[in-house]
Amino acid sequence: KDHPWSAALVDVINTFYGRPDIPIGAVRNGVTPSEGKFLGLAVEKKGKSWRYAHDLESGRQAPDATTLLRQTLASAPDHSTVLVQVGFSTNLARLLASKPDDISPLSGRDLIRKKVRFLSAMAGSFAPVPGRVRHREYNVVQDLDAARAVLTSWPTPLIASGYEIGIRVRFPHESIEKDFAYTADHPVAECYRRYCEPEHDRPCWDLTSVLVAVYPDRGYFTLSPPGRIHVAEDGYVFFEEDPKGNCRYLRMSAIQQARVREALVQLASQPPGTKAEGAR
Structure with missing residues (x-):
């Protein structure tokens, strides 16, 4: 997705799972520049710190995807x-x-x-x-x-x-509510909830x-x-x-x-x- 927060959210998830140094490339002039429902998670803060740790703040800081490939x-x-x-x-x-x-x-x-x-x-x-x-x-x-x-x-x-x-x-919504509850703040579970209706089993x-x-x-x-x-x-x-x-x-x-x-x-x-x- 050609939105500045898209690459940042990828970095959020990589960092959460202990892989903060996976290279991330960003598409330029892509077909879907809209923010969508959950990309904003990447720029939310608690006090002065990111709510979810990451160091790539914007896709504009990432290399072009074709170059990285x-x-x-x-x-x-x-x-x-x-x-x-x-x-x-x-x-x-x-x-x-x-x-x-x-x-x-x-x-x-x-x-x-x-x-x-x-x-x-x-x-x-x-x-x-x-x-x-x-x-x-x-x-x-x-x-x-x-x-x-x-x-x-x-x-x-x-x-x-x-x-x-x-x-x-279809991914069972019960798994999102139970299996991802080992931490109060889980970026994947939160993205799922922001995108899907309650009790939705996503294809x-x-x-x-x-x-x-x-x-x-x-x-x-x-x-x-x-x-x-x-x-x-x-x-x-x-x-x-x-x-x-x-x-x-x-x-x-x-x-x-x-x-x-x-x-x-x-x-x-x-x-x-x-x-x-x-x-x-």
Whole structure:
């Protein structure tokens, strides 16, 4: 999100979980500059101090996201990096289009091909959505040109988590109220409450993409046959099976659905410095 407090809130959450030095990049001239419902949490104070500790006060202090992506990939071992995209495709489309520079003699496309193992992206829909004949997924239509560039021409394996996956995995509001209550002030729980209505079980669109990126071999999901993703002029996404294609999308049985929900609750609710023993 192209708002100065967006990067600051990321730093709030990283710092809360004991990882204050994770590099943070900020999009420039993004498609959604609005503040939203919870970004203000990053600038709230108790007395003269931040309510939640962090040192990045504004996205204007952060490096450009494309520059940071190029730096990160250039310094990584070959074929070692898994990228996760859970919002708009703006930054990765710009990475794809980036030219050789003093960071790397490789173009963005060649840098991705050399360094990235696979991309996990929350985008599109690959199964019928009840009540919608032609569902156009939000992340795609908000920056349509960027989404088309990434989804149709990404040079490494790409795993897409469609709308139909996240809508079936709902994070229980009871977990927010009970499992995050180990501290009076919890930035994740507070953001959830500010965004959602009381007792709302939020669909886990983004978290499913993260889960398959971190644990791709745990059987949480089944992958479709290989193929290619196409993006129509109106933003409708469809999949064409092709043995030579680099794309797959997630499928999920009822048993997998229950496992995914439990894993996400266990992983997301762990206090800083602990390990989710229940995630299998």
